[in-house]
Amino acid sequence: MSKKSRSKIWFLVHSWLALPIWFFVLIVCVTGTLAVISREIVWLANPETRANPPSDEARRLNYDELLVAMQRDQPGIAVASLMTLSESHFAMLSDVTYPDGRTLRVYVNPYTGHIQGVPPQFNFEEFTRALHGWWLVPHTNGYSWGWYLVSLLGLPMLASLVTGLVIYKRFWKGFFKPTLRFNQGARIFWGDFHRLSGIWSIWFIAVISITGTWFLVKALLADNHIAISSQPIIPVVARETVPLTADGTPAPMISPDEAVRITQREIPGFTVDYVGFPSNAYAHLSIGGMSWYPLVYQKAEINPYTGAMEASRLLGDRKAVEIFTESMRPLHTGEFAGLTSKLIWFFFGLLLSMMVLSGLLIWSKRTALATANALKRSQKQARTAKAAVSTEVTSSS
Amino acid sequence: MSQTDTLPPSGLKQLWLKWRFHLNILLILVPLGFMPKYFADASLFRGDSGLGANIVENIQVGRWTLDLAELRDEAPRAEGPAGYFKAFNAACTSCDEGVKATYLRVGKPRSLRAAGTIFFGAPARMGTSLPIPPRTRPDADIWITIEGWDGKMYQASVPLAKASPATAAWLEKQGGNK
Numbered sequence: 001m002s003k004k005s006r007s008k009i010w011f012l013v014h015s016w017l018a019l020p021i022w023f024f025v026l027i028v029c030v031t032g033t034l035a036v037i038s039r040e041i042v043w044l045a046n047p048e049t050r051a052n053p054p055s056d057e058a059r060r061l062n063y064d065e066l067l068v069a070m071q072r073d074q075p076g077i078a079v080a081s082l083m084t085l086s087e088s089h090f091a092m093l094s095d096v097t098y099p100d101g102r103t104l105r106v107y108v109n110p111y112t113g114h115i116q117g118v119p120p121q122f123n124f125e126e127f128t129r130a131l132h133g134w135w136l137v138p139h140t141n142g143y144s145w146g147w148y149l150v151s152l153l154g155l156p157m158l159a160s161l162v163t164g165l166v167i168y169k170r171f172w173k174g175f176f177k178p179t180l181r182f183n184q185g186a187r188i189f190w191g192d193f194h195r196l197s198g199i200w201s202i203w204f205i206a207v208i209s210i211t212g213t214w215f216l217v218k219a220l221l222a223d224n225h226i227a228i229s230s231q232p233i234i235p236v237v238a239r240e241t242v243p244l245t246a247d248g249t250p251a252p253m254i255s256p257d258e259a260v261r262i263t264q265r266e267i268p269g270f271t272v273d274y275v276g277f278p279s280n281a282y283a284h285l286s287i288g289g290m291s292w293y294p295l296v297y298q299k300a301e302i303n304p305y306t307g308a309m310e311a312s313r314l315l316g317d318r319k320a321v322e323i324f325t326e327s328m329r330p331l332h333t334g335e336f337a338g339l340t341s342k343l344i345w346f347f348f349g350l351l352l353s354m355m356v357l358s359g360l361l362i363w364s365k366r367t368a369l370a371t372a373n374a375l376k377r378s379q380k381q382a383r384t385a386k387a388a389v390s391t392e393v394t395s396s397s
Numbered sequence: 398m399s400q401t402d403t404l405p406p407s408g409l410k411q412l413w414l415k416w417r418f419h420l421n422i423l424l425i426l427v428p429l430g431f432m433p434k435y436f437a438d439a440s441l442f443r444g445d446s447g448l449g450a451n452i453v454e455n456i457q458v459g460r461w462t463l464d465l466a467e468l469r470d471e472a473p474r475a476e477g478p479a480g481y482f483k484a485f486n487a488a489c490t491s492c493d494e495g496v497k498a499t500y501l502r503v504g505k506p507r508s509l510r511a512a513g514t515i516f517f518g519a520p521a522r523m524g525t526s527l528p529i530p531p532r533t534r535p536d537a538d539i540w541i542t543i544e545g546w547d548g549k550m551y552q553a554s555v556p557l558a559k560a561s562p563a564t565a566a567w568l569e570k571q572g573g574n575k
Binding site: 123126225242244282283 | 417418421424425427428431432435436438439440442443444445447448474475477478488490494497498515516517518519520522523544545546547548
């Protein structure tokens with residue numbers, strides 16, 4: 001095959017990779033882009049999600065103080081967890097059960113412990129993530145087919161990147177001579193835009209398509225019950241260590257701040273951003289936080305009666321392959337270095353969405369024409385061939 | 398020139414060429430179709446639409462009263478090699494006092510050590526995932542065991558067919574297959 005026709009095939013493959021489903025790909029890109037900054041959007045729209053100090057000298061409450069303040073604010077609630085988000089302008093999140101049985105994630109002011117609000121019925125953050133992540137198809141038996149549908153897109157996206165670089169001759173030159181021609185018609189402009197944003201997005205498209213493909217692999221592994229985790233199953237709190245009480249009152253538990261102190265004594269340098277309260281009398285108190293490597297989360301399990309740290313899962317406990325696989329999600333969402341990384345991911349997400357759109361525009365203006373021309377040519381060839389045959393027949397008769 | 402170039406494309410190919418861009422529309426219809434289900438589920442998990450389906454109210458267990466509901470009105474779900482499970486919710490506001498743990502089991506437990514699956518969460522809304530062996534008799538009872546902080550055990554039972562008619566119907570079918 002000649003070099004020219006080979007590159008033509010690459011070009012056709014590139015053109016047709018996303019095309020029949022371009023709108024689906026576009027919506028997945030747009031919802032993903034929105035999901036990256038969905039918490040920020042909610043922060044802008046809903047003052048209840050902000051952490052405003054009541055005065056300049058106010059300090060953030062510790063966990064024990066928060067529990068007391070929350071209980072004073074909404075008597076009778078059961079607090080299941082308290083979570084501090086990595087950026088200090090966000091209110092804390094807490095999973096609580098109200099006496100009427102509603103189980104909600106509420107926004108808590110870290111300076112006062114005031115429960116500022118609950119997410120509305122239409123939860124923008126969760127909705128964009130569900131739409132982007134599994135196309136709203138419910139998970140009934142393992143991963144939903146919507147999850148497969150979306151995560152499968154990682155493969156054509158990776159193929160688009162590779163074929164794009166193959167057909168873009170000497171693409172590295174584009175870094176030094178950026179071209180974006182505004183005044184030579186839409187086809188030229190969108191072509192320049194597609195190529196220019198393409199080369200600057202190489203790293204991003206690679207990250208998104210590889211991590212996206214990981215979500216596919218993850219679902220395949222889980223649905224086929226193949227475990228790669230080295231994480232041991234943590235047994236429940238031993239029955240012997242849960243005290244009995246003669247008068248039937250619950251046995252006293254250590255306070256969350258005590259649990260944090262114990263964790264930091266046992267694991268020096270452990271940063272805490274999560275406290276999970278025991279979900280029943282035989283469950284541990286969980287303390288969680290990010291490791292120095294900002295893509296892997298660490299956890300410690302404390303016996304709430306004795307204060308003993310009975311299990312932990314730290315960065316060093318992971319196999320290399322687990323550090324790789326656990327890094328996939330934060331790399332996909334851009335949530336690992338605060339607002340900066342999220343804004344970078346948002347910007348390149350927008351660019352990627354625009355690439356789908358510009359690809360379509362180029363296609364409609366060029367490939368459609370080229371395909372129509374090619375068809376016409378082959379029909380013409382067929383007609384001439386036929387005519388040649390009939391002339392032969394006529395002349396021979 | 399080969400023959401295929403001059404022959405009209407096959408039916409399937411023609412269908413693909415004509416309808417391929419309509420795939421977009423089909424794919425967009427998917428989330429639109431599932432949207433009501435998504436919001437119904439969100440409301441179910443928030444507890445806005447109550448405890449669940451087929452609520453059995455005021456079950457007396459010792460000195461406490463408890464409501465039991467299946468999360469969804471449906472047959473047990475397969476969870477791979479672990480077998481079939483059925484999610485139940487319970488609410489017991491009086492359980493704040495004196496209750497150490499609450500358990501659920503198909504058939505009567507012989508001891509506290511075999512009381513079944515433990516409930517997780519606050520007494521106002523706790524949940525558990527109950528294993529349902531496919532060979533369970535459809536007329537079996539499910540037993541609620543409360544373990545007091547005093548170490549004593551309190552029990553009550555509900556017919557499975559009442560707590561989850563869909564599970565009883567599913568078991569009936571499983572029995573028919575044997």
